[in-house]
Amino acid sequence: MNKTGLIIQREYMTRVKKRSFIIMTILGPILMAAVFIIPMILAVNxxxxxxxxxxxxTGIYKDRFKDTDKLTFTILTAPIEEVKESYVxxxxxxLLYIPRTEVAIPKNAIIYAKDQVSVTTKSYxxxxxxxxxxxxxxxxxxxxPDIYDKVRKEASIDLSSFIIDEDGEETKSYAEVSMAVGYVGGLLIYMFIFIYGSMVMRGVIExxxxxxVEIxxxxxxxxxxxMGKIxxxxxxxxxxxxLWVVLTMGIVGVFNAAFADKMLDKNIPEVTQASTDMIPQQATAQLAQADPDLEEVTGEGFLEVLDMVKSINIPVMLISFLIYFLGGYLLYASMFAAIGGAVDNETDTQQFMMPITVPIILxxxxxxxxxxxxxxPLAMWLSMIPFTSPISMMxxxxxxxxxxxxxASMLILVATFVGMTWAAGKIYRTGILxxxxKVTYKELWKWLRYKG
Amino acid sequence: MEFFKAENVSKQYQNHLALDKVSISLPKQSIYGLLGPNGAGKTTFIRIINQITAPDTGEIWFDGEKLNPKHISRIGYLPEERGLYKKMKVGEQAMYLAQLKGIPRTLAAKKLKDWFEKFDIIDWWGKKVEELSKGMAQKVQFIVTILHKPDLLIFDEPFSGFDPINVNLLKEEILNLRNNGSTVIFSTHNMASVEEVCDHIALINKSKKILEGNMKQIKMDNRTNTYRFALRNLSQQPKELLPADISLLSEEVEDDSTSFTVRLPLSGNPNELTSMLMKHGELTMMEEVLPTMNEIFIRKVTEMNQ
Known part of the structure; x- marks a missing residue:
């Protein structure tokens, strides 16, 4: 095995075998899976x-509140002051109080509760x-009202947006999905650069x-x-x-399978729907009765989600993620390595961290x-400047x-990281010995120009 | 025959000249002492040999070839500032460093085990480096330095941190390596060990080489016409007997035996003094006292600094 290979192997093995790495690798997916699973458990339990x-x-609503799985309504006739004292x-x-008003149609109501009223109750x-x-x-x-209902249904507008590329091919676009994917991609790259970049720096200082180092x-x-270290x-x-991706998917998958039956028994609609959609279930049921087509809506919704997922070009996303992931990391890691080489201990790194953190925070x-x-134009330029492009372009x-x-952005990134690695190598080489x-920026500039 | 040669090597750092046209030549299978006060430029010179830095001017020859990266695997270097990865296991670490020197994995394992046995640290193979005492860590570093049987060995203060028993163990190994064909550069401030192991020395001060050669020859060249005598039943005190141009450096009386050291003028001949002394007592011992490396070192450096 060649020498760089040996160094890579050592850097990799010593870190992967560390207890902190193993704990983080296990804890990470558990935390991430918890985000999916906890609402599931809550919904079931x-x-x-x-x-x-x-x-x-007002007497208008007394027949309107129908009991649901989670809410039972009791109409009381006693005066509100008495009920307020005794309802607990x-x-x-x-306690829901609908006061009499002078206007024909009363629109105000007050909920009294022992503690915070749940969002579901309120929205129902x-x-x-x-x-x-x-x-x-x-x-x-x-x-x-029937005519109104009909009109409202007929008048619902389906506004879809399509992206037409140069070949005239049309793809349906979903801004919300793009936004979520963009945020996740950008944040992941940010995390990766910082966590592992500073790991390089600490390794050099160590x-x-x-x-x-002289041995x-x-x-x-x-x-x-x-380079072996980076x-x-x-x-x-x-x-x-x-491992995080695989383990998270595994844990969520197992839970999904385990809870699927239980959820069917309870006849609870889609978990996501229950937590995000605040439409009272009974109302939905009523609507469904009134309009048999509505039952198919959920089916169509599912298709739409599939379509949304398909609207993201997954191979392009993965490949560009990998390139910006690695390009951004390599660019910053070589700067972190140079800093590690220039200082004697971690407390001295502060003065040099500024130029690294500013662009990435920007x-x-x-x-x-x-x-x-x-x-x-802002997004365009940010995604061209190599110090911000990994996050912005993603x-x-x-x-x-x-x-x-x-x-263009990838080429600029690659060229910059090649140049930066070369410069960092020079600073590193002088610094480690x-x-x-006490090193200053002026000193670093001199090191850059040392030959041989 | 020379194994290694440096000609007019200079290295300029930003604010000072670290080496000023230094030329040295190492005979094959010699132990070559590289001496000099702190900051004289020894470490820079050693780093140039290891190709960690490059000289600004000058040429370096290694075994008949110009020094090039291929030679790195033929050099073993034990730096003065040396450490190990604290969190790594001793054996793993030794394996890693040995493989970096180009020894294949299986061979490295076998050779390391042999050396660990020999140095009595085999029980530490699976322990973490941070559990080792300083001396044991030094042994590991020493083993890793010599494991690939380098033709040129460079030891920078190899004995610091060792107890006398282990210093002896190391000295023997260094002599063994020399006898088996290696050439050794030995950089230290410990002049006693220089006297014990070195054949040749070079003295560097203020970036310049000020002395180089065979150690015995250097001592002869720097002799001060100093002799030690021992006489029994001396009739008079030495200082009463000695002519005015001969200075008495030390004197010791034990029972009926008197011993003393004298320095003759540069042109003086010890024979006259000896025959004169023999008339006043029974001569039991007479020898020339050559200067120690320590004395030569201090004299040369102070002379130059004045």
Whole structure:
């Protein structure tokens, strides 16, 4: 095996075998899976029903509140002051009070509760009341609610957006999906650069303070040692990332399988729908009864999600992710390595961290602006400048970027990281043998120009 | 026959000249002491030989060829500032460093085990480096330096941190290596060990070489006409007997025996003094006292610095 290979192997093996790496690799997916699983468990296990006492002074709503799986309604006729005193003692969780008003159609209501009222309860009540209020208004205006319903259904606009590329090919676009994918990609690259870049720096400082560096560079060139370390750590990062993806998918998959039956038993609609969609289930059921077509909507929704996923060009995303992932990491890691070589200990790194952190933080801060106008000049320039392009371009790609721009940005990135690695190698080579000297930027500039 | 030669090697750092036209030549199978005060330029010179840095001017020859990267595998270097990866296991680490020197894995394992046995540290193979004492870590570094049987060995302060028993062990190994064909550069401030092991020396001060040659020859060249005598039943005190141009350096009396050291003027002949002394007592010992390397070192460096 050649010497750089040996160095890569050592850098990789010592880190992968570390307890902290193993713990992080296991904990990461558990945390990520928890994001998916906890709502699932909550949805299945929240069997408690809330008992709601209703004091309706208007008398309009008394037949409107139908019991659901989670909510039971009891209409009370006692005056509100009395009920307010006693509803907790009577075993109710919440008290809904609809006061009498002077206007024909009462729109105000108050919920009293022991503690925070759940969002589902609130949105169910709001939904029911809104239906009723609307009906009242329609009647007041002399419009048949059935006609209104029909009109509303007919008038729903399906606005889809398509992207037409140079070949005239049309693909349906989903801005929300692109946004999510862009954010995730950009943030992952940011994380990877920082976590593993500073790992390179610490590794260099460790070798320097251990005084092993001179033993090693009597066998290999300093540049080989630096590149071996950078590549070895890149592989550690890729390993961890891959394991996270695989383990997260595995854990979520297992839970999905285990809970699927249970969820069917409970007749709970899609978990995601339950947590995001606040439409009361009963209302949906009523609507479904009124319109048999509606049952197919969920089916269509599923197809639409599939379509959304398909709208992301997965191979392009993966390949560009990998290129920006590695390009960005290599660019920054060589700078981190140079800093590690220049200082004696970690506390001295602060003064040199600034020029590294500023561009990367800038890319992070600019994320919303890039998302807002992914083909605007700001986004364009940020995705060309190599210090910000890994993050900024990653966010733009899901929205579709001209191929020429991607190629240009990648070429600039590669050229910069080659140049930066060369420069970092020079600083590194001089720095690792320099002890007990307070290094300044002027000093670094001199090191850059040393020959041989 | 010379194995290694440097001609007019200079190295300029930003604010100072680290080496100023230094030329040295190492005979094959010699132990060559590279001496000089701190900051004289020894480490820079050693780094140039290891191709860690390149000289600004000058030529370097290694075994008849111009020094080039191929030679790295034929050089073993034990730097003064040396350490190991603290979190790595001793055996793994030794294997890693041996393979970096180009020894194949299986061979490295076998050779390392042999050396670990020999140096009595085999029990530490699976331990972490941070558990080792300084002396044991030094042994590991020494083994790794010589494992690939280099033709040129460079030891920078090899004995620091060793107890006397291990210093002896190392000295023997260094002599063995020399006898088996290696050429050794030995850089140290410990003049006693220079006297013990070196054949040749070069003295560097303020970036310049100020002395080079065979150690015995250097001592002869720097002799000070100093002699030690021992006489029994000396009739008078030495200082009363000695002529005015001869200085008495030290004197010691034990029972009936008197011993003393004198320095003759540069042109002086010890025979006259000896025959004169023999009239006053029974001569039991007379020898020339050659200067120690320590004395030569201090004298040469102070002379130059004045």
């Amino acid at each position: 929240s069997e408690e029903t809330s008992k709601v006492a209703v004091v309706d002074e 003692a009577d075993g109710y969780d919440d 009540i709001r939904g029911v009341m809104k239906e009723e209020v609307m009906e009242q208004f329609l009647l007041l205006e002399g419009i048949d 070798e320097k303070t251990n005084r092993i 090693i560079i009597s066998s290999v060139k300093p540049f080989q040692l630096m 590549i070895g750590i890149a592989m550690v990062g890729l390993t961890q990332f891959l 890319a992070l801060v600019m994320m919303p602006s890039v998302i807002e106008n992914p083909s605007g 966010m733009r790609i899901p929205f579709g970027v001209p191929v020429m721009q991607i190629i 320099m002890y007990g000297k």
